[in-house]
Amino acid sequence: MFEIFGIPSTALFGQLLIGLINGSFYALLSLGLAVIFGMLNIINFSHGAQYMMGAFTAYLILQYTGLGYWPALIIAPIIVGITGIIIERLFLRWLYKLDHLYGLLLTFGLALIFEGVARNYFGSAGLPYTVPESLQGGRNLGFMFLPNYRAWVIAASLCVCVATWFVIERTRLGAYLRAATENPTLVRAFGINVPRMITLTYGFGVALAAFAGVMAAPIYNVSPQMGSELIIVVFAVVVIGGMGSILGAIITGFGLGVIEGLTKVFFPEASNTVIFVIMAIVLLVRPAGLFGRRA
Amino acid sequence: MERVVDPLARKPSALRAQSETIGFLIMVTALVIAPFVTYPLFLMQAMCFALFACAFNLLIGYVGLLSFGHALYFGWASYLSAHAAKVWGLSPELAILTGTATAAVCGLVAGSLAIRRQGIYFAMITLALAQMMYFFALQAKFTGGEDGIQAVPRGHLFGLIDLRNDMAMYAVVLIIFLASFGFIHRIIHSPFGEVLKAIRENESRAISLGYKTDRYKLVAFVLSATLAGVAGATKAIVLQLASLTDVNWPMSGEVVLMTLVGGLGTIFGPVVGAFVILVMQFKLAPIGEWVLVIQGAIFVACVLLFRRGIIGELANKLRIRL
Numbered sequence: 317m318f319e320i321f322g323i324p325s326t327a328l329f330g331q332l333l334i335g336l337i338n339g340s341f342y343a344l345l346s347l348g349l350a351v352i353f354g355m356l357n358i359i360n361f362s363h364g365a366q367y368m369m370g371a372f373t374a375y376l377i378l379q380y381t382g383l384g385y386w387p388a389l390i391i392a393p394i395i396v397g398i399t400g401i402i403i404e405r406l407f408l409r410w411l412y413k414l415d416h417l418y419g420l421l422l423t424f425g426l427a428l429i430f431e432g433v434a435r436n437y438f439g440s441a442g443l444p445y446t447v448p449e450s451l452q453g454g455r456n457l458g459f460m461f462l463p464n465y466r467a468w469v470i471a472a473s474l475c476v477c478v479a480t481w482f483v484i485e486r487t488r489l490g491a492y493l494r495a496a497t498e499n500p501t502l503v504r505a506f507g508i509n510v511p512r513m514i515t516l517t518y519g520f521g522v523a524l525a526a527f528a529g530v531m532a533a534p535i536y537n538v539s540p541q542m543g544s545e546l547i548i549v550v551f552a553v554v555v556i557g558g559m560g561s562i563l564g565a566i567i568t569g570f571g572l573g574v575i576e577g578l579t580k581v582f583f584p585e586a587s588n589t590v591i592f593v594i595m596a597i598v599l600l601v602r603p604a605g606l607f608g609r610r611a
Numbered sequence: 612m613e614r615v616v617d618p619l620a621r622k623p624s625a626l627r628a629q630s631e632t633i634g635f636l637i638m639v640t641a642l643v644i645a646p647f648v649t650y651p652l653f654l655m656q657a658m659c660f661a662l663f664a665c666a667f668n669l670l671i672g673y674v675g676l677l678s679f680g681h682a683l684y685f686g687w688a689s690y691l692s693a694h695a696a697k698v699w700g701l702s703p704e705l706a707i708l709t710g711t712a713t714a715a716v717c718g719l720v721a722g723s724l725a726i727r728r729q730g731i732y733f734a735m736i737t738l739a740l741a742q743m744m745y746f747f748a749l750q751a752k753f754t755g756g757e758d759g760i761q762a763v764p765r766g767h768l769f770g771l772i773d774l775r776n777d778m779a780m781y782a783v784v785l786i787i788f789l790a791s792f793g794f795i796h797r798i799i800h801s802p803f804g805e806v807l808k809a810i811r812e813n814e815s816r817a818i819s820l821g822y823k824t825d826r827y828k829l830v831a832f833v834l835s836a837t838l839a840g841v842a843g844a845t846k847a848i849v850l851q852l853a854s855l856t857d858v859n860w861p862m863s864g865e866v867v868l869m870t871l872v873g874g875l876g877t878i879f880g881p882v883v884g885a886f887v888i889l890v891m892q893f894k895l896a897p898i899g900e901w902v903l904v905i906q907g908a909i910f911v912a913c914v915l916l917f918r919r920g921i922i923g924e925l926a927n928k929l930r931i932r933l
Contacts, residue, residue, distance in 0.1 A: 353731075359731050359735065407911065415675075416730050416731045417677045417730075421867065421910055421913075422910065422915070424864060424907075425907040425908070425909070425910025425911040426907060426910075428864070428903050428907030429903075429904050429907035430907075432900055432901065432904035435900040436899075544860070548860060549739075549742075552735070552739040555739065588750075589743045589747065592739050592742065593743070595739055596740070599724045599727050599736065600724070600727075603727040
């Protein structure tokens with residue numbers, strides 16, 4: 317064991333790891349927000365609630381069908397994604413021609429409904445969800461102890477983020493999406509079903525949130541308010557990164573997670589607020605955000 | 612914002628031109644009679660929230676800026692007002708002034724950051740800044756953390772009138788409410804207010820006409836924060852309590868809901884909305900967490916079906932301005 321700036325290395329690397337974990341969730345959620353905003357022009361306030369729904373769906377799948385983590389990691393995002401598609405068809409599609417604000421208000425209302433229902437049935441205390449057997453334990457890297465599950469979360473979310481980036485920036489489907497973001501009318505004129513693309517995009521963004529929720533379940537407890545606490549931080553992340561760039565959202569997410577982790581080591585009192593402070597500084601120095609284009 | 616064709620432009624008549632005055636007289640009469648009919652404490656609380664919603668509406672309704680962090684000004688004003696009255700021993704009017712000044716300073720700082728971005732980002736920035744100040748309130752010593760500041764003395768107004776008497780307190784709150792309401796009405800109908808509405812309709816056009824829109828937006832933001840501060844500071848004295856509930860994000864959501872239900876961009880809407888929501892919370896208190904679900908459902912219903920809100924729909928039906 318050695319020390320860096322008077323801090324034991326295990327503590328430093330431990331917090332760095334927690335920072336990377338938080339960063340993976342920031343990245344996954346802000347990515348979903350950015351994808352949804354790009355297509356729907358709506359800031360999805362219920363994103364946090366849908367992340368929470370992912371975790372609860374995994375919990376319920378385990379309770380009622382006995383299926384464990386791995387099936388849940390696939391099934392839960394699909395179920396929550398389908399609820400997203402229903403929401404888009406029922407509610408959101410009426411708002412596209414209105415001011416952005418109405419989308420925010422409607423999804424805020426939905427977030428209240430989801431959180432309220434969860435609190436009624438499960439109470440506000442957290443429910444435990446165990447780490448899958450194949451990922452229990454960890455390895456000693458010499459300078460720190462790395463639990464297998466945490467390594468998996470970081471790797472998995474990095475892969476999902478990069479895959480999303482690849483699909484949007486490098487494939488034909490992604491090209492349609494980007495074109496429809498720029499000019500939906502013209503893309504429709506080419507015979508592409510834009511409304512269906514919008515619906516599926518929302519479903520996909522919501523599924524990403526649910527995927528993050530399932531991965532978060534064994535780390536944090538499954539609780540109704542897990543999403544609303546997170547979503548506000550993710551908003552700050554989105555303001556810092558700007559929603560114009562997919563890669564920007566990923567880098568900002570991970571970067572801010574790490575900074576938050578380091579703050580926990582060096583100045584624990586500020587760890588809750590450091591991201592908001594960074595947001596304020598970025599607004600002063602680069603009002604458009606780090607990766608944003610000036611509107 | 613949904614545009615509503617100005618009803619006055621269609622059919623002017625003496626009665627219709629006076630609709631705001633008549634509405635104001637009805638509101639004053641109701642508020643004077645009400646404490647003899649129902650609980651004064653509830654009414655005082657409702658008036659504080661009504662003022663809070665009016666202050667919020669000044670931004671969303673007349674400048675088109677959605678602040679999702681108005682709990683910051685309400686809550687911090689309430690903390691400072693409670694602290695001034697309890698620890699510094701200031702008289703209630705000075706305590707309320709202290710709280711209001713705090714909100715004004717917070718509004719200046721947060722506003723000058725938030726107006727750097729437009730539209731949807733503005734809402735996210737105000738929400739994030741409010742959450743930051745929530746964490747400060749959670750950690751600061753003087754706020755009392757989870758307990759809040761309890762048993763705040765109401766004291767004597769100007770050292771003379773004992774505010775422990777609910778009716779005396781009611782009169783003070785009513786005067787504060789009506790004065791602030793009149794002030795907001797004055798702002799909206801002033802040349803300054805006309806510029807704000809121009810910014811709401813078309814900001815680029817206002818800029819091209821030579822208005823420094825950022826300055827107008829900042830002044831409007833500070834005014835709104837200050838008035839939210841008046842509401843929060845008064846509430847702390849009335850209920851003798853300042854707590855984390857007042858600074859947390861659900862409070863910011865609640866004021867949005869009140870204004871939306873009453874009618875965005877109407878003068879009386881926020882007042883009606885605040886009373887409706889508070890009565891609902893009061894009546895539904897026994898069913899616990901379902902209140903959250905119902906509030907969410909009201910949000911969804913308002914956005915999809917009644918974007919004008921109660922007063923907005925009424926004004927539209929009667930073709931008057933309210």
